[in-house]
Amino acid sequence: MTQIDAARDGAVLAGRSHAQTLREEIEDAARADDVVVDFSRVLTMSPSFADELFAKLDSDLVETGRVDFQHLSPAVRAIADFVISGRRGSVAT
Numbered sequence: 001m002t003q004i005d006a007a008r009d010g011a012v013l014a015g016r017s018h019a020q021t022l023r024e025e026i027e028d029a030a031r032a033d034d035v036v037v038d039f040s041r042v043l044t045m046s047p048s049f050a051d052e053l054f055a056k057l058d059s060d061l062v063e064t065g066r067v068d069f070q071h072l073s074p075a076v077r078a079i080a081d082f083v084i085s086g087r088r089g090s091v092a093t
Helices: 016-030 047-055 059-063 074-088
Strands: 002-005 035-038 067-070
Touching: 002 016, 016 035, 016 047, 016 059, 047 074, 059 067
Parallel strands: 002 035, 035 067
Antiparallel strands: none
16 A cells, blocks of 8 residues: 655645646556555645646546545545535545
């Protein structure tokens, strides 16, 4: 299992390019292994970061359990759910 600390570059996540880099790392790792992305140290994230990460990530990776986002605070989860519902019409698990 591959573990990724979402807050390794800071507790406030912002910027599409930062999110794109993280999403690509997750997708690359998920080709070979299950991936756990730990949000325990994340204080907040921008909607653009959330959109680039959660809404553009292949939903099959999450639905099959290949990628698991853990320890999202209620506020961070709400932002993720909002951007996913805006793109797909569904909420994150």
